[in-house]
Amino acid sequence: MKRIIKGDLILIVVLIVLGGLGILLSNRLLSTTDLGNKVQIEIDGEIYETYSLGENFRNIRVESPRGYNVLRIDDSKVRVIEADCPDQICVHFGWIQRAGQTIVCLPNRLIVRVVSGENSDEGLELDGITY
Template sequence: MKWQEFIKKSLLKPWDVAIITGLILVSFAPLVIFGLQRTAEATVTKEAILRVDGKEIKTFELSEGQETYTYTYEDEHGDYNVIEVSDGKIRIKEADCGDQICVRQGWASRNGDTRVCLPHKLVIEIQTSDGSDDGSLIY
């Protein structure tokens, strides 16, 4: 049976096939549009925000392959924390607090990670520009 004979015997009219095919193609338009939009917004920045007693003191940009450097925060009482930034990660390298828990926490590199030194009321929080983790997939 030929295609034209099938259409004549069925309830489909000649333009119905063209309309159905067009609707199927249009249904994929959001995938194409949002896919192009994601590639245009692929640049995600990551930064660590240093806060002491709730006040923002400094912002560190975190990126892969960056050189290692340290920043020393010292308050008015002489208490200090040495913060190290390296290759998209940040940590509290040294502190003069008694418990040293902040030093033992290690590196932070993912969105939402925090490092806290309670005796000095110091908090380091990592944030990304789009709120996602590296390598996370959002559908």
């Protein structure tokens, strides 16, 4: 059996430190720090309504032919607090507040998207279409 020598130990420590730094830096560089100022609600791919995230505590009931969802806007964040869908994934998703974050309720075909800026459709164009 081969013994670990001092050089091997130094190499292992250096690799662990570099790996940790890589993870920390990638999280820091790739994270979206842009807080959104609007929440856009879509049903069946059509924009249903847009609300300001600057409002203090507001509940919004969104009705669709497939069911309903109740959203809560509070402290510049939004979440789904109630839905009649069977899996309740949208309810358990929690708060979103950064531009680009979404909550999706597939059974009710609801998309809640946080956007920022004047043009809320900016960056949402299709990259390509396949047939």
